[in-house]
Amino acid sequence: MTPQQKATLQKLGPFIALMVVCVGLAFMSPDFLTVGNLMNVMRQVSINALIAFGMTLVILLGGIDLSVGSILAVSSVLTAMLMKAGYDPVLATLVGILAGALMGSVNGLIVAKGKVAPFIATLGMMTVLRGTSLVLSNGSPITGFSSDFFSTLGGGYLAGLVPVPVVWTLLMFALFWFVLKKTVFGRHVYATGGNPEAARLSGVKTDRVQIWVYTISGAMAAMAGVVLTSRLNSAQPTAGVGYELDAIAAVVLGGTSLAGGRGWIFGTLVGALLIGVLNNGLNLMGVSSFYQLIVKGAVILLAVLLDRAGKR
């Protein structure tokens, strides 16, 4: 095998793993390979995938965003409150997503201008925003929205077959792929993550790149929040706890380096699907949710260890 072939194989590793798991599950459970079930899996995956797309940019910068779960909660509470107060659902949705972007930009400012380590900055914001969502909602869920528009966002189907969240996910995937691959901004993300000093000395406004990336991550978390709220027809102030870890797992499973500068959005989509398919398969086989956690964690560790071994 030439080094190039090896590199390609390495890059496609997560995809191959996904295929293997799918084939395995198809044999083990007759229900797995049905259109209905696959669409169901994709719909479940979409929340994590949306967050993980934003997280991919953050991790490409060598950062981390622990606040996504809390941003999701604040945004969904905010959107729900606005709708309950009688505002237009379209407006409420947009304000929710914009608020997510704003919260993300605060992360970015703390990291870029305050020079605080991303882990600490977003850990602090995670706690502050969780409190905010509890304060806003007074600690109780907000339920019952009577808007067709809003319930379609998370619960509808396109052409009676493809769940709307899956459509969002694919659209966002295409957008992120384009941004990372084809735009000046995308190149600056890779350069800043790979070597911030060299990027800065090449005229890249690295502060601005960082702030934008955290802003995007916030907006994506808010978007996931809207989808989730719509699907459940309820905004929970405690929603999204632990979601940051699933998103990070998807990014890392997809082969993006936590050190920054290296990775791709396709890997993240595959990573999110892998986690979703595993969950679904274990459910179909009737494995208890306690064991599911063990299996899920072990698979993540195994995947990263294999990745390490291949790079040596």
Next chain:
Amino acid sequence: MQVAMAGINKAFGPVRVLEGVDFSVAGGEIHALMGENGAGKSTLMKILCGVYSADAGSITVDGLPVNIRSTRDAEERGIAIIHQELNLIPQLSVMENLFLGREPRRFGVIDSGRMRREAGVWLQKVGAGQIDPTREAGTLSIGQQQLVEIAKALSLNAQVLIMDEPTAALTEHEIATLFQIMADLKARGVAIVYVSHRMEEIFKICDKISVLRDGSFVGERVIAETGFDEIVKLMVGRELGERFPAREVTPGEVRLKVADLSDEGNISGIGFEVRAGEVMGVAGLMGAGRSEILKTLFGVNRATCGQIELDGKPVVPRDPGEAIAAGIGFVTEDRKSQGLVLGLSVRENATLVHLDEYARGGVVNGRAESAAVQQLIGELRIRTRDAELDVKSLSGGNQQKVVFAKWLAKPPRVLLLDEPTRGVDVGGKAEIYHIINRLAAAGTAIVMVSSELPEVLAMSDRILVMHQGRQAAIFDARTTNQEEIMTAATGGL
């Protein structure tokens, strides 16, 4: 003690790095190992000190075959290496570094008193008795750190000392100290293998020289019986032509005018003019503020007073982006940490500065970008199989050409060069000089900081000499000489 390597082969995957290499060094001898980057010098030395093992061939010590499988094996045979990138742990003290992994103990607890005393003795032996053994290693200068490494090697009872580019980051004074210590070690019968690109030094201190080219041994010479030209010919396998290509440029109008420039404490009162097509060399000792002039002009350091004029218009770059917009380029000193994003491809690095040139509304036109990169690769003669390869897979000289390429996609009005040929082999240096000359011919004003005096003298039109943050003199390069420059640089003017 005599160490001989014979018929050494080594391959990494399909790439043959060494083929049938012979090399030997004897006690009381300083033996230079030369060759262009990628010739296999480092690999050969890493085999000798147990970092790699050879695929074939033998190593003998005083005629007896030995098996070196690890650095520990090598240390037991008295073979030690001082790497180019120093290996001290900056947060630990000097003595903790010296005795790392073999700390003197008493009742199972580290005996710091003894450690300090013994460290003091070893430091004394390398003429570094003034270094406090309890000081944090990271606070020492590079030269002092190197002395600590040598002391460590001696404390391991090294009989063969391999030094990889030891003078690359040292000041003139530190180099003089180092050479004195090397002479002492030689007199005590230690064998020293000296890996360097600096021809002047090799002819000054070495006894013998071995040359590698493309993984093969091409010859051993006694220094006294050979000359610069022969060695270069052995290294590159052809006549090199002139070492410093001549430049036929008549400088034009004043491009860059600097008056009374000061920053936050490193430099003050700097004033000079550079014309279009002119090369202004900047000489001085390390820490004299040479790089700081460039950093201030480029907006990395903040200017506290003074004026900068570009083509008669005042500019005050507050960050690199503004400097670039004004037409200033900066080839930084350390290409790995400041010049390149090593994980990105040759293409992505080459277009990092001027990516907007190939983009519309923030979207990059891939075809235009690739075409521009192909042109740069051709113009600068960057040797790479493919522009999509990671830039880190290139040799040092070719990496440096990629750093130049970043700035040349749109010819700069002023190009600042900080040690533009550091760690570049002879062939690569000549090519970089050609690039500098071509830029000057095209009207770029160039400010070049360099620690290699022959380079500064040959490549500059005028030379600004720095001493302790102030400019000591500006000489005409045609009429000055190394002695005059060194006198000014050490404050003797």
